[in-house]
Amino acid sequence: MSDSHAADVQAELQQYLNSKNINSLFISIVENLLIEKPANPIAFMIEYLYKQYPDQAKSALENLSPSSGESKANDVQEAAPATNPAPKEENSDSEEEDEDDVADIPVMAPKARPEGGRRRQSVSAESMDPSKLKAQMSQVTNIPKSPEVTETLLKVVSKSPLLRTLDDEQKDLIVKAFSGPLVKPSGEDVITQGDIGDIFYLLEDGAVDVYIKKGGADEMKVHTYKPGDAFGELAIMYNAPRAATCRVQTEAKLWALDRISFKVIVVAAAMQKRETYKNFLSQVPILESLTEMEVLTLADSLAEETYTDGATICTQGDEGNYFYI
Numbered sequence: 001m002s003d004s005h006a007a008d009v010q011a012e013l014q015q016y017l018n019s020k021n022i023n024s025l026f027i028s029i030v031e032n033l034l035i036e037k038p039a040n041p042i043a044f045m046i047e048y049l050y051k052q053y054p055d056q057a058k059s060a061l062e063n064l065s066p067s068s069g070e071s072k073a074n075d076v077q078e079a080a081p082a083t084n085p086a087p088k089e090e091n092s093d094s095e096e097e098d099e100d101d102v103a104d105i106p107v108m109a110p111k112a113r114p115e116g117g118r119r120r121q122s123v124s125a126e127s128m129d130p131s132k133l134k135a136q137m138s139q140v141t142n143i144p145k146s147p148e149v150t151e152t153l154l155k156v157v158s159k160s161p162l163l164r165t166l167d168d169e170q171k172d173l174i175v176k177a178f179s180g181p182l183v184k185p186s187g188e189d190v191i192t193q194g195d196i197g198d199i200f201y202l203l204e205d206g207a208v209d210v211y212i213k214k215g216g217a218d219e220m221k222v223h224t225y226k227p228g229d230a231f232g233e234l235a236i237m238y239n240a241p242r243a244a245t246c247r248v249q250t251e252a253k254l255w256a257l258d259r260i261s262f263k264v265i266v267v268a269a270a271m272q273k274r275e276t277y278k279n280f281l282s283q284v285p286i287l288e289s290l291t292e293m294e295v296l297t298l299a300d301s302l303a304e305e306t307y308t309d310g311a312t313i314c315t316q317g318d319e320g321n322y323f324y325i
Helices: 003-019 022-036 041-052 054-062 066-079 093-102 130-139 147-159 168-177 233-238 259-281 292-301
Strands: 179-184 189-191 199-212 220-225 245-258
Touching: 003 022, 022 041, 022 233, 041 054, 130 259, 147 168, 147 199, 168 245, 168 259, 189 199, 199 259, 233 259, 245 259, 259 292
Parallel strands: none
Antiparallel strands: 179 245, 189 245, 199 220, 199 245
């Protein structure tokens, strides 16, 4: 396949994703799964799609083949019950089983559309090709910092679950790329739900609350960021509007990283690490029976630890919580 043909195919696929608003749809589904943590995620997603897009869901059910349409329609109706269901009979075994299937699924109200009937705005996806990200290295921000500030930032970076896995060279790059510090007073919104996101934040001091608003309901507090936490990466990685509002609880000291610097350093590092670990894990005899997807999942879960000569890695009799390779 020629480079020009591959580019045409990629452009066609990208146009489809943009025209159907797929990026925002995926983000919204994942966002609600992470918030609600349903015991039955499949039924939860069916209910979510049925309630968010009733017209499209109804049309899809009507187009099902006769052999499978009735059973699939019933599955969706069970996952997304009608507003005024008929009274249930007592001592009904079949209905009790249905209730067990969806007992943990919260009923979700459809999102209110903005005035004028327009859907939530999204932006087109950017390339995540490692070679293209590497080519953007020259665009990474470089802000000189004093040794004291550099040392402080490295300590904050080492506390962040997202950033502490970077190697020394990548940590040096990201420290130089951060701008700030930004001092935000209590009550100020650092991020507003629905806005386009171009900045990734690292919290050095203070606390930041996370709020999510669904439809016409009041916004709900779902999390609080503490020093060392980082936020804002989802909108950058998936090129979607901000999924939540981040509001300062107590005066916060923040460092900001622009979109290109984040993607070139953090995303490229994660992709490089994943590929390296995948190749390594594929050579481990005890893992030979794993599928490629299982190997990739394991690769994403690995954490690198360094031990000095003579250091104890594990002690006989201790509780075993880690698997070492």
